Amino acid sequence: MARWFGRSKSRSHDPVGAAAESEHLEPLGVSDDLRLAYGRTGDPKLLRGALQAAELAVQVYPVNDVRHAAALSSLCVLHRLSWERERAAPDLIKAVDYGRRAVDKSPPGDTELPRHMSSLATALQEVYDSTQDEESIDEAINLYRGCLDLMPLSSSGQGEERVSQVSNLANSLLRKGRSSRDNDILNEAAAHARAALRDTPDDHPMHPVRLVNLGGVLLGLVQSGHPEHLGEAEDMYARGLREFPAGHPARPGVEQTLAMIKDLHRQFGT
Structure with missing residues (x-):
């Protein structure tokens, strides 16, 4: 965030x-x-x-x-x-x-x-x-x-500060949607998380964070009864883990989530 x-x-x-x-x-x-x-x-x-x-x-x-x-x-x-x-x-x-x-x-x-x-x-x-x-x-x-x-769109699209706010909104919607199991809220969160990731350059320091953010929203959809998002959620977390530098404080949490996703694959037989 x-x-x-x-x-x-x-x-x-x-x-x-x-x-x-x-x-x-x-x-x-x-x-x-x-x-x-x-x-x-x-x-x-x-x-x-x-x-x-x-x-x-x-x-x-x-x-x-x-x-x-x-x-x-x-x-x-x-x-x-x-x-x-x-x-x-x-x-x-x-x-x-x-x-x-x-x-x-x-x-x-x-x-x-x-x-x-x-x-x-x-x-x-x-x-x-x-x-x-x-x-x-x-x-x-x-x-x-x-x-x-x-924060209106600039002539060149979304500026960096606006992208940050799109990402922040996605994270707040994820919190609300995850607690309420509201698919409409989670789908809106996913749309904003995708937009923030799309507008973040691959070499930007926030790119791995936004990969994981999207993965978290997709995992929320899985947990609310939509296992079809599990593969993409796993891909987002795996890509984020590859991009985080060694010793980054986010790595243990991402690794733990990837282990949980493997368990979900076994539960769903995928």
Whole structure:
């Protein structure tokens, strides 16, 4: 799933902010840089520093400045990352709260509103994974749909950020469809997962992830009573496993799923 690890476009909203950024003094830019460094290293000190800089940014920028909403959205992302690391419930609560505030405070015409909506949706998806709260996954799905409504197709087709949102929507629909065994929802998830894979270049770092994402949706269809998708699901997982580099943290889970698929083949006599 896309995590919006890129830098905030709002960090150079005005010349003064751009100049401060060049001296590494602009707090939203500092927070972004520390978050990116945390993504590369996993050093918790960098995550704590990113949180402190984002908290400062919320205080520094006035409410009608797009960077205020961007800072709130950064806090949503950072607290979700802290939740993923520590599994402390207050972090997930804060992630959702900051995400809601970012969407609410985004001024008219803010081009980063889809980014803020996506950050909130991802936090809500984490809430669903932790609690199985149906309202949370329904809200996440609606937010991802809203992102796509605000991100029109470019002249060359779907841009990378839009493809990420298509993939995110597919993953949320998979969660809902798998729990409800609703084939219509799962089929919609499969359509979005196929579109995201189709528009992801073979050499893109997200290509193996999107192979596995499609495999997961197809496996959900198998488990809801459609074994005809089992062969393609296996192919997606096998291709993803070949593309993930050695030592990638996703490999054990993919290998485990492939072993489960072999058992399903025996059960179905295929």
